[in-house]
Amino acid sequence: MSGMIQCEHIVKKFPGVNGDYEVIKDISIEAKKNEILVLFGSGQCGKTTLLKVIAGLEPVTSGKIFINGKEKTAPGPECGLVYQTTVLFPWLTTMGNVEYGPKMRGMSKKERREKAQHYIDLVGLRGFEKSFPNQLSGGMRQRVGIARVYCNEPDVLLMDEPFGHLDAQTRYLMQEELERIWQTEKRTIVFVTNNIEEALYLADRVLVMSNCPAVIKKEFKVDLPRPRDYTSPEFLRLRQEITSIVDPAEL
């Protein structure tokens, strides 16, 4: 039995004016079922590109991706991506956005409304069900994007710096919620962040990416008991170890 996500020798180049621009250079990743994998890397190193490739939203230049044993070539509901810059449906309200996935699956109105309401409450947007995205703040839109993906219950959750635009307080809250959701309804998660504490709070494994063109520089296993204590000596030691291999100038 292979893992939930299997990426084999992925290469991604974008066509540019003076030749191809290589963003990902031979990355192979495997994630077991129900594992939380954190991709940790500096700015512009190709993290977003890697997630989009896994989600089937960008074609690979070479290499293969398997989700649950099936080759991934097009976007579909088994992989849910929380975008770094929110990509909502501007003509739909918060409710309309969150219930979009279940609606596409043909779930009855009553059932999907209930479900969507649950996730809207979870991300703290109760009272904004009827607001359109242009009436929400950046952080609120981000939370709509999170609720929309949670509500679609994908096998694989791909999260691209999802809490990046949130204030520190909400950020901690969302990290705890994500962990709670993951505890109750197990999922496989690939989580991108450039925040080391967030990485260590959530990860089963941290993969440190190099600068562009990206390769996996080093892998860290995080075995600490959950929920994690930001101040435990083990936590601080790992934190120290990871930051030391990432050149601070890169961040």
Place this chain on the structure above:
Amino acid sequence: MKKKIDVTRIIMGILAVVLFLCLWTLSTREGTTLGKLMPGPGEVFKRLLKMTHTNIGSLTIFGHMLNSLRRVLVGFFLASVCGILLGLGMGWNRKCEAILRPLFELIRPIPPLAWISLAIVWFGLGEGGKYFIIFVSGFANVTINVYSGAKAVDPEVIGAARMLGCPKHRIFTSVVLPSSIPYIFTGLQIAISSSWAAVVAAEMVRSTNGIGWMITAGQNINDMEQILAGIIVIGVVGFLLTTIMRGIEARLCAWSRV
């Protein structure tokens, strides 16, 4: 979503109209050159009032107005349906665009008036020809706006829909159509005013009623009051039509305002 009514704006608008009427009265007062050629607003409005209960030709002014409105609405409706279909088709389907775009670009610059003779030959002197003139005056505007709307759909949003489980064949109704709605409305807005403006031209194709007929008939018997009354009705009804369209747009496209 309640919008506050801006009182100062409305007052300024009314003042401008009043000022215009004053200027009109002054410049056509007894003894001026313009006064010999043209009646003042007072006479025209008196005449308008009289027209509400006496016939001009075969109908009162309301009868003429309703006939013109019916023609405009039929022509506008046909132009909207065809324009929306063609615009969406060209914007969404590459083949459709390759085939129809050149044809459309050739037809687009032809002004509605240039179609009159053809309209008579094709559709005769009855209502058909008039519908056609009004149709061509709105059609291109709807098409070009809807076309650019369907082209402007954000590919990221299409990707998001697919990622959430929308099958390929439903992307059109699920994403392309709703995100084009503001563009569709821009097209309809322009089309309704140009269709209404074309009614005079359309009713020049032999007719016995309509505001356009009223104006041409006034011209034939050199009745300046009747011509001006017709022009005022066209202006006011046109204003009402665009106001209604704006109202509908404001309700349906609240999401697209930044």
